[in-house]
Amino acid sequence: MNSGIDLQGSFIETLRGFGLSPGLAKTIWLPLPMLLMIIGATVGVLVVVWLERKISAAAQQRIGPEYAGPLGVLQPVADGIKLVFKEDVIPGKSDPWLFTLGPVLVVVPVFLSYLIVPFGQNLNITDLNVGIFLWIALSSIAPIGLLMSGYASNNKYSLLGGLRAAAQSISYEIPLALAVLAIAMMSNSLSTVDIVEQQSGYGILGWNVWRQPVGFIIFWISALAECERLPFDLPEAEEELVAGYQTEYAGMKFALFYLGSYINLVLSALVFAVLYLGGWEFIVPLDHLADWIGVSETTPWLQVLTGSLGIIMTLVKAYFLVFLAILLRWTVPRVRIDQLLDLGWKFLLPVSLANLLLTAALKLAFPVAFGG
Amino acid sequence: MNLAEGVQIVSFGILAVMILTAALGVVLLSNIVHSAFLLAGVFLSISGLYLLLNADFVAAAQILIYVGAVNVLILFAIMLVNKQEDFSKIPGSLFRKVATGVVCLGLFALLGTMVLVTPWALDSTSPAVIENTIIALGEHFFSDFLLPFELASVLLLMAMVGAIILARRDLIPEVSETTDTVTTSLTLPERPRELSSIGNVGENN
Numbered sequence: 094m095n096s097g098i099d100l101q102g103s104f105i106e107t108l109r110g111f112g113l114s115p116g117l118a119k120t121i122w123l124p125l126p127m128l129l130m131i132i133g134a135t136v137g138v139l140v141v142v143w144l145e146r147k148i149s150a151a152a153q154q155r156i157g158p159e160y161a162g163p164l165g166v167l168q169p170v171a172d173g174i175k176l177v178f179k180e181d182v183i184p185g186k187s188d189p190w191l192f193t194l195g196p197v198l199v200v201v202p203v204f205l206s207y208l209i210v211p212f213g214q215n216l217n218i219t220d221l222n223v224g225i226f227l228w229i230a231l232s233s234i235a236p237i238g239l240l241m242s243g244y245a246s247n248n249k250y251s252l253l254g255g256l257r258a259a260a261q262s263i264s265y266e267i268p269l270a271l272a273v274l275a276i277a278m279m280s281n282s283l284s285t286v287d288i289v290e291q292q293s294g295y296g297i298l299g300w301n302v303w304r305q306p307v308g309f310i311i312f313w314i315s316a317l318a319e320c321e322r323l324p325f326d327l328p329e330a331e332e333e334l335v336a337g338y339q340t341e342y343a344g345m346k347f348a349l350f351y352l353g354s355y356i357n358l359v360l361s362a363l364v365f366a367v368l369y370l371g372g373w374e375f376i377v378p379l380d381h382l383a384d385w386i387g388v389s390e391t392t393p394w395l396q397v398l399t400g401s402l403g404i405i406m407t408l409v410k411a412y413f414l415v416f417l418a419i420l421l422r423w424t425v426p427r428v429r430i431d432q433l434l435d436l437g438w439k440f441l442l443p444v445s446l447a448n449l450l451l452t453a454a455l456k457l458a459f460p461v462a463f464g465g
Numbered sequence: 466m467n468l469a470e471g472v473q474i475v476s477f478g479i480l481a482v483m484i485l486t487a488a489l490g491v492v493l494l495s496n497i498v499h500s501a502f503l504l505a506g507v508f509l510s511i512s513g514l515y516l517l518l519n520a521d522f523v524a525a526a527q528i529l530i531y532v533g534a535v536n537v538l539i540l541f542a543i544m545l546v547n548k549q550e551d552f553s554k555i556p557g558s559l560f561r562k563v564a565t566g567v568v569c570l571g572l573f574a575l576l577g578t579m580v581l582v583t584p585w586a587l588d589s590t591s592p593a594v595i596e597n598t599i600i601a602l603g604e605h606f607f608s609d610f611l612l613p614f615e616l617a618s619v620l621l622l623m624a625m626v627g628a629i630i631l632a633r634r635d636l637i638p639e640v641s642e643t644t645d646t647v648t649t650s651l652t653l654p655e656r657p658r659e660l661s662s663i664g665n666v667g668e669n670n
Contacts, residue, residue, distance in 0.1 A: 116468050191502065222597050223521045230525040233533025237505050240540050244498060256544060259537055266533070283599065 099215045101126075126218045130207050138355045142169035144412070145355075145419050152423040176351075179344035187341070188245040195242025196342070196349035202231040203357050210363045211285050213373050213403040224285040225277065228364060229270050232319060235353075236262040239328070239338050242350075246341040254337025257430060258328035261318055264437035265325075269315035271445035272308045275452040276301060276368050279464040285364075289372030291464055296378045300371040304463060307448045309369045311441055313414075316361040318437070321354060323422035327430050358418060359411060366410035373403030477517055483510040501543055505536045522598045 101122055108118035143158070143166055150157025158165030183189050209224045211217035221227060236259035243255015277283050279301070280291040292299050302309055318325040329337035339350050366372060379399050388395055428436065456463040487506040494500050508531040515524035555561070606614045 120468060191499075221521065222599065223525050226522070226529075227525050230529040230533065233529050233537075234509075236537050237502070237532065237540070240537065240544070241502060244544060252544065256541070259541065263534070263537060 101215065130210075130218055131204060134204065134207055134356055134359065135352075137359045138352055139169040139173070140412075141355050141359055141415055142172065144415065148416065148419045149423060152420070173348065176344060176348040181344040181346065182341075184247060184341045187247040191241045191245035192341075193346070195238050195245060195338075196346045196353070198238030198241060199235050200349045200353040200356070202234040203353055203360060206231045206360055209285050210360070211289060211367065211372060212407050213400050214286065216373075216400060216404065217286065220284055220286045222282075222284055224283050225273055225288065225364070225368070226283045228360075229266070229273065232357075233262075233266060235357075242342070243338040246338070248341050250335045251338050251340045254328045254334045254340070257334075258321065258338060261321070261325065261327060261433060261437075264434055265315040265318040265441070268311050268437065268441035268445040269319060271442075271449055272305075272312040272315065273368065275305060275308050275445075275449050278449070278452055278456060279304065281464060285367050285372070289367055289374065292371045293374050294378055294380075296374070297371070297376045300374070301369045305369065305448070305452070307444065308452070309365075311445045311448065312365060312368065314436075314441065316365060317418060317421070318433070320358045320361055320418075322358065322418050324425045324428060325433060326427065327433060358415060362411040362414035362418070363407065365414050366407055370410045373407050375402055375406055473517060476513070480510050480513045480517070484514075497543055498540075501536065501539050504539065505532050508532045508536060520598060522602060 104122050104125075105115065105118040108121060109115060113121075146168060147157045147165070149155075158168035161167040161171050183192055206228045208218050209221060209228055211220070239258040239262070240255045243251045243253075243258070246252070276288060280288045282288065282291075288301075292301055321328055327337075328334075329339055334340075339347060342350060379402070383389075383395055452463065484507055487503045487510065490503040491500045491507060494503070508527060512524040512527040512532075515521075515527060
């Protein structure tokens with residue numbers, strides 16, 4: 094098995110060729126992928142905001158943004174610039190420290206979670222042993238930020254919204270973790286790279302969707318609830334709570350919440366693609382295809398081709414899921430808070446436990462198909 | 466000293482300062498909500514220390530359990546029972562504070578001497594790089610640490626049963642229903658059942 098292109102190795106080799114020490118070369122390399130990932134995530138958010146506006150418009154037979162740039166692609170940039178120039182209002186009798194710290198605590202863990210998203214065999218920031226578990230752990234910090242901003246706003250709607258957000262996030266974390274646990278059991282690893290590797294070799298037939306039909310539905314519902322997307326956007330239900338914990342926020346602090354929610358949506362879609370849709374794998378196994386037409390795996394142009402195809406495939410899968418989420422927003426009505434908690438605790442939790450048991454049994458019975 | 470060692474020493478210093486200041490804040494601040502949020506900071510910094518010790522799984526579990534579950538529950542409890550209460554002056558508060566300080570300093574001295582006296586045998590071939598910490602942990606859980614592991618789960622089960630019994634008061638036979646003297650000193654702050662049963666006796670159940 095070849096490992097594809099190794100950007101880090103070749104970059105450090107090149108710098109050493111210029112006469113730098115290996116330690117210095119590594120130091121110069123280290124911030125590059127992180128910076129690239131942060132920029133990529135932010136641009137991804139701009140794309141999602143534009144998609145959301147356009148698809149929402151199409152779902153309601155409107156045109157949507159059209160004046161800012163061709164097809165209105167610059168509209169999210171305009172939104173962002175507007176938010177930067179807005180006044181930073183801190184309401185009276187609020188708690189200014191907690192009020193400022195809340196949005197930060199919501200956004201930073203989401204950015205950190207991009208650490209584990211792989212776009213190829215070596216095209217990731219780092220391949221951690223605890224990979225997917227780190228994502229679950231980091232996503233559990235966000236409720237603290239939500240509670241903090243809800244409490245600090247000195248507003249009853251904010252407090253209710255913050256409490257709702259925390260309750261929802263805690264309830265849906267458990268089915269989410271159990272669905273991921275079934276995948277980890279099949280892959281014998283928590284590392285995201287290993288999880289994709291385990292799905293490779295058979296093209297679309299090897300993807301985990303076919304082996305975890307219940308698990309992926311549980312994961313999708315829980316991920317939507319974690320992102321507070323529309324069937325589950327109770328924390329900011331505007332008819333009941335004005336805007337939930339965001340009520341008192343304006344300017345860049347509001348922009349951080351906005352950014353955080355969309356970036357979380359993209360992240361969930363990426364993780365979904367990695368866990369269930371084969372990550373960077375193409376629909377047909379490329380290795381066999383290359384063998385078949387007689388091209389060696391180590392040919393440089395083939396490696397560049399598979400590497401870029403991997404990135405494109407990951408993004409295509411993720412944005413397909415984002416598209417589904419946006420469509421769901423305009424087709425499914427919002428649930429009530431008691432229905433939400435009932436669904437989480439009384440339906441998803443038992444079903445995901447049963448799914449876990451079933452996966453374990455299948456793994457023992459058919460170790461060939463279920464990663465023995 | 467290469468890059469990795471420098472980063473380790475600097476981050477250890479930062480984490481130690483963060484833990485100490487946040488922990489002092491938890492104890493000394495008068496606003497209980499601030500204390501609870503600072504507790505999350507303590508837990509986060511401790512998980513950073515675990516990362517420095519190459520315990521990646523323990524670090525992630527620390528964040529998930531202590532920050533994501535325990536601390537959020539503490540905050541929930543504080544925010545649902547947010548009773549603004551001015552503490553009345555207690556006579557002899559200075560003496561109490563001094564006594565507390567003495568006890569704390571004594572504990573600190575005890576722990577400090579324990580740290581200094583214990584011969585910390587650092588294994589030169591220490592398991593600095595275990596390839597996969599999760600597998601190592603699992604092996605220990607099911608071999609030499611099996612009894613503590615199972616006992617911990619029994620403890621959690623007992624806590625859960627207790628919580629369910631406390632929450633579902635219809636499981637407990639109510640004997641004190643008829644007494645009119647309602648004492649509020651030993652009851653939980655929110656017990657809507659009792660309040661409603663005072664108003665209309667005999668309607669419930």
